[in-house]
Amino acid sequence: MKGVFTLIFSICFITSILPTHVLAKNAPKQGIVWQGSDVYITFKHNSKVDMHLIFGPCGINNTFNLKSIYTTSNSKRIFPWVTDKSNPFLISxxxxxxxxxxxxxVKGDDSNPAFTGGWHGSNGNATGAATAKTTSISVKVNGKAITKNKSYYGNAEVTVINxxxxxxTKKKGTFVLKEVVKYSFTPKKVGISITTTALEDVLLERYYGLQAQVNSWKGKIQYSNGKTGSYGKYSDSGPAKKSTANSYVIASSSNAYKLRAKIDSSVGLGKLGNLSPELPAIFMESYGKVYFNLVNGKNKKITKGQSTNWKGSYEFL
Known part of the structure; x- marks a missing residue:
């Protein structure tokens, strides 16, 4: 017994004096919690800061989207919970x-063109009646379904149907599109895959797909084709016919935080077959939002039962 006690004491003593980075070498790199209607994804942004992405129902349509981002000072292992010590980095x-x-x-009226879905209500902006709804959400970690209010560690997948x-058709409340959104979460990266199926014959006239609210990154924006811009001023990647772009990086003013957004240019709408060559593939508005131009200038007809898709990603650098 004395030998066993000595061994345990030695192990505990050695562990207590090991540097934190040695202890954390094999520590989980991403934590997930499904709490209520929200999904929390936490990863190490750097050795001293945890970043929490919170996804859940929001906006006039109460559909599943990125709700907020928090940071927590933490030089130890990941703690996948937002607490009173966490700081809001971004509120969507x-x-x-x-x-x-x-x-x-087929069955539409003569209403004027306007955005529907996302955060857009029947008034064409963030007000009015809902124009979309989320019908199902599933959450998996490492390929297995999880239960709520419990911490999990590993890679996550969230599938949402809208x-x-x-x-x-918004006056009648008739749904014409079924949108399946698949999120894949790996440390510091969110993969997006969207497949949209027509429930009746439709004409897609404008669609940006991947967007970003960048008021928490107020520095320089760098488009992948070399073009640049500054937060608070309109900029774009230039006419697609001259030089297209499939990603951008925008940095915070301190350069401590960066966001990279990217469209897979080999998949579906990402090929930009429905973008007028005179228009840019990416543009940033002065009010602090960046858009990809997936359908603009060339309408896309989708017949009942047919689908269109695209893939993209966000990376927190």
Missing amino acids: KTDWLGPYVVKAL LIQAYN
């Missing part, structure tokens, strides 16, 4: 996955 005031300007070709009205 707009959608990150784009709404649609979509027209029903229904979207057309601008000329």
Whole structure:
């Protein structure tokens, strides 16, 4: 017994004096909690800061989207809970996955074009009646379904199904699109895959897809084709016919935080077959939002039962 006690004491003593980075070498790199209607994804932004991404129902349509980002000072292992010691980094005031300007070709009325879905209500902005709804959410970690209010560690997948009205069916409340959004979460990266299926014949007139509210990154924006811009001023990647771009990086003013957003240019709408060559593939508005131009200038007809898709990602650098 004395030998066993000595061994245990030695192990505990050695562990207590090991540097934190040695102890954390094999520590989990990402934590997940599904609490209430929200999903919390936590990863090490750097050795001293945890970053928490909170996804859940928000906006006029109460659809699943990025709600907020928090940071917590923590030089130890990941703690996947937002506490009173966490600091708000970003509170979403707009959608990150784009709404649609979509027209029903069979049973629609003569309403004027307007965005529906995302954070857009029946008034065309963030007010009015809902124009979309989330019908299901599933959450998996390492390929297995999880239960609520329990911490998990590893890679996560969240699948969301939304229904979207057309601008000329919102008076009747008729849904014309089924949108399946698949999020894949690995440390510091969010993969996005969207497949949109027509529930009746429609014409997709405008669609940005991947968007970002960048008021927490107020520095320089660098487009992947070399073009640059500054927060608070309109900029873009230039006409697609001259030089297209499939990603950008925007930095905080201190350069401590960076966001990279990217569209897979080999998949579906990411090929930009529905973008006018005179328009830019990416642009930033002066009010602090960046858009990809997936459908603009070339309408896309989708017949009942057919689908369109795209893939992209966010990285927190």
